[in-house]
Amino acid sequence: MRAVASATDSPDDVHQAVAALHQSPAKAALILTGGGFQALTSILTVPGASKTVLDVRVPYASASLADVLGFVPQRYADPGTASAMARKAYQQAANLAAFGEEILGVSLTCALATDRSKKGEHKAIAATHNGHCTTTYVLQMAKGRRHRAGEDEVASRLLLHALCSASLASASFHIPLLLHEDEAGAQESSETLDDPLAALLEDKVQSVEYSGGHVVVDAPRRGRIYLPGSFNPLHDGHRDMLAAACAIEDREQDGCFELSVGNADKGFLEVDIIRQRVQQFIDAGLPLVVTQAPLYTIKAKILPDSVFVVGFDTAIRLIDPKYYGGHTGMLLQFAELAHLGCRFLVAGRVADDKRFMQLSDMDLPEELSRMELFKDIPESAFRSDVSSTQLREKQLND
Template sequence: MEEMDQSIVDLVRQIHDNPAKAVFYVAGGGAQVMTWLLSVPGASKTVLEARIPYGGGKSMAEILAKEPQTYACTLTAVDMARAAYRQAAHLSEFGVPILGVSCTCALATDRVKKGDHKVYVAVHDGVSSRACRVHLSKGARSRLEEDAVASRLVLRALASGCGLDAAAQSLDLGLLRTEQQNGAADGAAAGPTFEQLQETVQSMEEPLQELLEGRVRSVEYSGGQVIVDAPRRGRVYLPGSFNPLHEGHKGLLAAALKAKGLSGGEGCFELSVGNPDKGLMSLQEAKSRVAQFVTAGLPLVVTQAPLFTIKSKLFPKSTFVIGYDTAIRLIMGKYYGGEVPMLLEMTAMRNRGCSFLVAGRLDAQSAFKTMEDVELPEHLRDIGLFETIPEKLFRSDISSTALREKGIVLPAT
């Protein structure tokens, strides 16, 4: 293993002092970077998970949900970084900056390779992917020495993803002059440089537009971060139209998290831009609703999932926070074509690990109604799909409809 020189130690310390957390997928080389990161105190502030997808291609196919046509190439490196990013979202709380970092290589081995020795590294931050490649001179290094070059490239990618560009560029990669020339893009200066992938730059100029056009599944706003196409499973979600967002919404999510014994970083509001009756929301309207949460510093995930059956597929193992009226409509057979189809849909949601936390409300007779007052079909009682939020934890008589009637509306963007 290459001895850690001071430049690596100094750069790793700067990375650990950065708030970003990352998941690493490295294949074929670049594994020394994990030793460097773990050898400097503070690694838990940076490393969420590291995985080496080998095993005859099965591990890589599991990560990417497909078999790559070419393992050592820019496209596969970017796909790996995006997959690592989605895993980072799953492993972190709302509001934490995350990165997906990848490396895929073809290095010296126990036989003579016909092809080039090459390294591809990528880092994905949700809105953009950046990739770097370098071809190594055959026979110039041992396998361990080639791996050290790959590891330095990964470390530099990570530092760049953390916003430490100056420190990243100062790291010596240990490349030969011929390798620096081979690593440069046509017409560029010698030396491997990070380059925005054209398709990523074009597609992520406006994430909400990408969502409306169905090219991404979710756009999350939390902690000043924009998390694209990385829906988190196993969380607490409060869906709504939020027209407007009010104190009742905030109090309900807080009560739900308290009822589940979870921290604030495990809960999020959810807005669907799709409606079964009204169609898709306009981009301007979506931006107006999102702006409420960004201004208030509250986490919000925007989807195209108007129905809970769809939400449960997007956010498996999650708890959805709803009101009493919504719960009553949710179990009405007429919306499913009968009671049996309704029970099948509810069972499918439960099998995905999902459940509902229900807040009570005042009825027309000023009685506070909760799920305890609802006569559920026996099957729904048995599977534990619904749970009541106690009145002592939450009760709010604020109505978005009433607020709109009073003229309290969303500000124009």
């Protein structure tokens, strides 16, 4: 833990730092409660805010904050609460940003002067989260030294300091906290996650995404187009299938591959194999999200409102009642998928007799037809006569 030094600089320092912030590549979602609202004015009134700010939430009532976090915090102006808020903001940033963009979650929770006497300390706690590191800043203020607006200004500067520290490549922009001589600086501490894939295998996170040179941890993006597979190996057919699906949906920037480290029949992949398959996507510059979701109902819970791109053979297995314990079990699973807002795009394939098999060749139960969960990728949009199995056999023979 280290102290963030105090300083008394000109008011232009805040404007200059925020202007530099808006030129940095990071995009942020913010959650504030209890104070720090002058920071929002500084961020939003300096030109270029749309380059930085994805979302701002102010859950001021305790019930509102609990609704955002998904639990009732034991203490509100607390480092643990600030960290949880920053992680929620990070997940919101992931949902709003495009694949490959650098994202941040930023939070501030305060206990400031009010219209009644407070027994506890007056303090502000800021936090930032970038997927692999959570940094918190705890600042205590002397009681009775400032009115509410003065304490809010200090809290706002702490928030700006945290945001700029997490966003700016240059360390020359420092936000002065305007503390009195006998007030200590903010205490800074960090918690890092060294190996996201190991954390995934240990059930500590739900997903690890690789896109645009960034690693997005435990922030699965809902409402995108995912092509699940084992990618052993990744080949042009995979790329073309996802591109065709995105074109059909008219969402060229929303496509991503999905690799599940768990298989319903074969168990978990070894970590070295996972890293090898991930590296294919890093080398190719393609987005990939890694999950522990072998079943589509589990994928849908992690990635709701999404479109899953599947091949003809996978689609045939998906509607086979034997995998669900019978017809009724199958319908219940698909009803859950529909409830989670998910559906499928089906790519055809060439059969042994050279016929092109597609959705119309499937014996789709009437109940599933009414749900409208399946849609064709026409042969004119995508056709690949190369399979991963054929490529593996070729590699063995070479």
